[in-house]
Structures are given as structure tokens and as C-alpha cells.
Amino acid sequence: AQSVTQLGSHVSVSEGALVLLRCNYSSSVPPYLFWYVQYPNQGLQLLLKYTSAATLVKGINGFEAEFKKSETSFHLTKPSAHMSDAAEYFCAVSEISNFGNEKLTFGTGTRLTIIP
């Protein structure tokens, strides 16, 4: 079974500082990896996804992530944090069943706080 580990359940950064949210995965086959963001009382919004094309993936709102197979990592970064980035972030790996559908396995999430 595939799994995802997010290091740090809470991360605080100052406005304008670098954002780094860590994600490590476990998979026996090349995975599809995703980062989602969740704002309070809302569903999940896809930030970016890795599907075995470019290892550096650019997403929405200035976020990007780099797939490193040797480190089994898919860390999320943003050069300059904005107050609106305060939210909970989830890393997920997709598991393809025999039917070809995509079951997502999520990490436990990282709550990002932006300090003014």
C-alpha cells in the first residue's frame, strides 16, 4: 500500500518569507502525487500534481514542488509567503486499482500560519 508522510503538522512563516512544506511518499510503483489546499469550512482545491512528466511542477498561487525519486520526496515551496496562503495543506498519492480509478491516500496535513 502507498503512504504519505508530512513532516510538521504546523508551520509558521513570516509574510514574504520562503514557504517549505515537506512530503515524503512510499510507493512500489511510480506514483502520481498531488498537493491540495483547504481553507476553513471549504473543500480541497488542487494546487499542483506530478504525473511523471517534468520533475519540477508549477501550480497555482505561485506554489511549486519538485519530485525527487532518490529521496522519495515531493516538497511544496513558495518563494514569498502571503497572508492569503494561511490554510491547511495536504500531500496525496494516487493508487491505481485494477479498474484504473484513482484512490487518493492523504498525508495528515500541515497547517500553515503566516505571521504579519
Added chain:
Amino acid sequence: KAGVTQTPRYLIKTRGQQVTLSCSPISGHRSVSWYQQTPGQGLQFLFEYFSETQRNKGNFPGRFSGRQFSNSRSEMNVSTLELGDSALYLCASVELPLSNEQFFGPGTRLTVL
């Protein structure tokens, strides 16, 4: 296109009751998945439906069930509610086989008293 819609948004029930939640996927999406989100267990996969057939099921008791209709709308049902069923229930739709991106609805917040 309209996004994934879920009704109701909030629900309060008491232990032992049953509840039905509804999810309308994005037009043209035939795959619908359900997830449970709780502070203790995080996001957990419940089940997935494609063309009215359940193709994958998570590790939940039989009290949790679902179905999908011919228009791809899906419902999930929880019988004999327990306090631990209090959670945010999220629905996601996918435009299989063209894409593997899951689009999530806003969720239904279920509180069991």
C-alpha cells in the same frame, strides 16, 4: 462548468439515526469518490463509483454505503450513527479516463449528538 455540489452543507443527527448525503459531480464526470475527514484520522477514502458501480471501497464498516445514479449523482448513507461518525464528508469527481484529477466539493459537515 459548475463545480461539485454537496447537499446538505450541515447536518445534525442523534446517535442511532441514519443519514443520507448527496453529491452532484461536475457535468461529464462519471467517477465519484467519497472521503471522510476527521481531526483524529484525517482524510480517509470511503468508496468510489463509476457508471453506477462501486469499484473500490475503503476500510469502513458496513454501516457506510453508497450508490450512484444514471446521471452520475451519488449518495452515501450512514446507518445507526455513532458519535465517531461526526466528520466532514467530501465528495470528489473525476473525468475518467481523460484525467486523474479529483475535483472536490465543499463537503457536508455531519454532527452526531
